Amino acid sequence: MQDEAVLVALEPWQAQLEEASNRIVGNSRVYLQQVECARGECNLGNLYTDAMLHAFIKKASAEASNWSNVTIALTSQGNFRVPLPAGNITYKQLVAMCPWENHLYALNLRGDRLLQLMEDSVAPMNASLKFPTSKRFLQVSGLRIIYNLKAEPGKRVRQILVRCSNCPVPEYQPLEQSQHYRLVVMEYLANGKNGFSLISDHAQDLEMGPFDLDALMDYMTMFRLPVSLARTSISRQLAMRGYAKDVKFGAEVRAMMLQGVDVLADAVAVTMGPKGRNVIIEQSWGSPKITKDGVTVAKSIELKDKFQNIGAKLVQDVANNTNEEAGDGTTTATVLARAIAKEGFEKISKGANPVEIRRGVMVAVETVKDNLKTMSRPVKTPEEIAQVATISANGDQAVGKLISDAMKRVGRDGVITVKDGKTLIDELEVIEGMKFDRGYISPYFINSSKGAKVEFQDALLLLSEKKISSVQSIIPALELANSQRKPLVIIAEDIDGEALSTLVVNRLKIGLQVAAVKAPGFGDNRKSTLTDMAIASGGIVFGDDADLVKLEDVKVSDLGQVGEVVITKDDTLLLKGKGKKEDVQRRVDQIKEQITETTSEYEKEKLQERLARLASGVALLRVGGSSEVEVNEKKDRVHDALNATRAAVEEGIVPGGGTALLRCIEKLDAVSTQNDDQKLGVDIVRRALRMPCMTIAKNAGVDGAMVVAKVETMEGDYGYDALKGEYGNLIEKGIIDPTKVVRTAITDAAGVASLLTTAEAVVTETPKDDAAPGMGGMGGMGGMGGMGGMGGMM
Incomplete structure (x- = not known):
């Protein structure tokens, strides 16, 4: 039953609410569609991401060489609930279109992470459908991307061009995987929601901006201009915005x-x-x-x-x-x-x-x-290493001993990583051998009753930098493995078609001891990693154009040998390689030299990973605690202690x-x-x-x-x-x-x-607070160039 007195009391507020909700905040000459946003570039996505970018671009100096510190904006298609009509747009319609109250966040993300985001965005799309869609599809500004949906998931991004920031005139340049880019995302993406943990796990230097709808209305207000100006991009308008300078x-x-x-x-x-x-x-x-x-x-x-x-x-x-x-x-x-x-x-x-x-x-x-x-x-003994780590960890002797033990196990060239533990105590796990993040291609290769993994003892390795599709090319290797009564592990760029089918059928029907794994990395890094495996196991890499040995002519001496193999769905571990120690050491020295010569942080990181696999393995420090706050605080100290220890080993102590x-x-x-x-x-x-x-x-x-x-x-x-x-x-x-x-x-x-x-x-700069002139049209939006043509979508 309604309370008439309450209704009467609310009437003045209801009128104010209706007035606020129905106020006109913008105008569009075109219908801003929402349904297209899950399958490609859409004009609503262009408007929204351009507005996100504008919220941070307007802080930039018109005279500086870097026209903006933030040049990329991302949002998921699920952010849009309803379309916006052509004509006048009210505040009520904006809220209905995007009912979430989300802050915008600027953050730094490395180029390879950005590439992976774009791959994940289109991975669910089924190319066999007439209109493939993805709930994870990202609408963007500041990028020009070409997709090829006929390619397998993970390899669908053919090209990414990024609008530069430190340049007099904004232009698009190829994505550099080792470079950090500053981009704007919604708060829920920055938090890793909806499966976007790639952002929350790797984002750096977060900066909170305005609420999304405030940014959108501010951007739409900017279009209260003659139509000819409303159609120019933000980068062009930037030079026309004036600033009052505050000088002391x-x-x-x-x-x-x-x-x-x-x-x-x-x-x-x-x-x-x-x-x-x-x-x-x-x-x-x-x-x-x-x-x-x-x-x-x-x-x-x-x-x-x-x-x-x-x-x-x-x-x-x-x-x-x-x-x-x-x-x-x-x-x-x-x-x-x-x-x-x-x-x-x-x-x-x-x-x-x-x-x-x-x-x-x-x-x-x-x-x-x-x-x-x-x-x-110089630092020589494990005790001295522990002392350095203890001091840097604010007197925590347990952390000092943990780091000393880790360095003792993997050596000075070994990789030591720090991760969250799952218990109350700190733990050290040393992975000895070569481990990389690629698992079995098919679960039908699983042969262990103790879990979903493949386990072999005294196995042979067939390494190929090319894709293997024909079964005829691998039959000689299978016959050699069978004659030697040893399992065979095939590591190649990819294994598919007839070759993969034959391996799976023979594994299931006659118990063939075989497993297939995709080689880790891409391009030259993949080739180098395969060569590392070959040297560590005493084999060769097939598929190099300069190599006259073909798969069909393989000999036992061409196959690598390892004492133990463990393959899960996510990674592969090769232990006790039978390669010559002098060859391994020569390769280690070569990688060390490359590390000192390279100026790329990304390349240096990959070289150090390869060095660790060859030289001494990987130590994993799992930091324990009773709460997330405690674990994070201790992780800061462990990172400091680890860095201090490496510095002490490098230049000594005082x-x-x-x-x-x-x-x-x-x-x-x-x-x-x-x-x-x-x-x-x-x-x-x-x-x-x-x-x-x-x-x-x-x-x-x-x-x-x-x-x-x-x-x-x-x-x-x-x-x-x-x-x-x-x-x-x-x-x-x-x-x-x-x-x-x-x-x-x-x-x-x-x-x-x-x-x-x-x-x-x-x-310092202070934006002018000039009153805006009369409302004009928004000229179709998308002034930032949006996603630049997805011509590769097919």
Whole structure:
């Protein structure tokens, strides 16, 4: 029964709601269809993704060389519930079209991940249907993609062109798989919902933007222009948008930037040392993040004041650079950067020349680096490795021992990866041999009663870089395996048609001991990986045009041999290869040389994976805990410890606790300078070198200045043990720092902080809030170029 009094009370609100819902927010000359969005490019998808992009593009500078930091937008077709009509569009219709309240997120994603997203988008499409559809189909802006639906899933993307960002005129360039791209997605995609975990698992540097409908209405408002302008693309209109510049000078802007530096450095510094505190970071989704990782804290800080934020971001770059180069030491770098910047600003305010101060700072830093190199000693024993890892893991001896054991098992060239565990304890799993992420082609090859896997002992390997379709080409290999009474594993680009059918039938009818696996990787990487397998197992790779040996002429000596094979649906493990040790070592040396020569991070990663398979295997550290928050916090520490350990192995160790930097102070007395201002720069570094030790002591609850003064009276490896609150020989106590970490921290901190002191003016941009002129047509949308022709869809 309705309450008449309530209805009467709601009448004024109902009228306001109806007025708000029926207000016109845009106009389209064409019908914006939704039904087509599951099977190809649609104009509604173009409008929506262009609006997503516009929400971030409008922050870009019209004069800068990079016209936008974000040039790609993605959304799934399931985002659209109903079409939009031609003519006037109301707010109610927008809500009906997209009823979800989703924030937009900008994030970084590597090119190979982006390619995989596009492959996954069309994988469900059945090419035999007249109108194949996919619930996962992605509508995009900033990409031009050609699909071939006749190809098998996973190989349907023929070409991807990406609109460049760091270019005067936006143009489309081929996708680089090793390059990171910044793109805009819906919040639920950033969270990995609807099967898009590829995004949530690999996204970096997330930045929250406006709600999607707010962005869409803002974009539609932009089309309140004459029709001739409404049809131009955003990249063309960008040059026409004006900005008001906010400019500040001298002492005023330096003071504001220093405030930002202090905010960031204060938040990072509390994590320093064995008694440093945790920092809790609110996240856009999920539980808050609890961490002691300096670079994680630094990256989370965004200040409202533009000038303060510039100061914070510059020091944030110090932490990022140190983390990328050394993998640890970000807190030390931040503390040093703040000290140098603060002292530098003070000297400049008293009339010193900032350029000369910077020169003095850099001369002093070179002296510090030389002294660190002299002090450094190599890491030789597992105990020393454990000590380095323990210190970097904030005194967690269990983590230190885990990393030491892992490095002992797989060696210095081995790959050590960190993953979430499924128990309360940390676990180490070492995969010895060659393992790659390709499983059996058909489940009919399964021969184990203990699970869905193929298990062979003392097996032969047939390796081919070409596709095998004819059964005649593999019969000789099968006959050889049968005569040797050994199982045969075929690893090739692909095995299909008559060849695969024959293998399956013979496996089922006569129990033929055989299995087929697709070779991992693509192109040259696949060829190189197959060659690695051949060398490790003592066989050869068939199919190379330069190789005169054909599959039909195979001999036993051409087949690789392994002691054990385990194949699941996802991966293959080859153990105890019978290749010659000298051949394997020669291949290892060759890969190491390629790693030092390449400048591509993607190529380096693949080479390191191959090196690990050949040299020593893979160690998997599973981090346990009672909650996701606990596991994530511990994973941060494990990553830091692992990076520090590798740095220690690479360049050696020095006394920890800030002592190594204190020992460099007296060496600065011999530095020669050309004028008084350069001498001031040297003095700035001298005082900054005391700050890491002082901060560690302060976090331990003692007077930092007194601790520093006491340590300076000592010699050699003697310093302050903040965990136990006592002085002693830090090397003997296991309180050590990797030389590379300390060197990188002081280098990066001095470089950025001294540049910061040379700034005399700072320019920021403020968008104009001009009233928009009268409403015009939207000109058919799709001004961003959308998906660029899917001519390959067939």
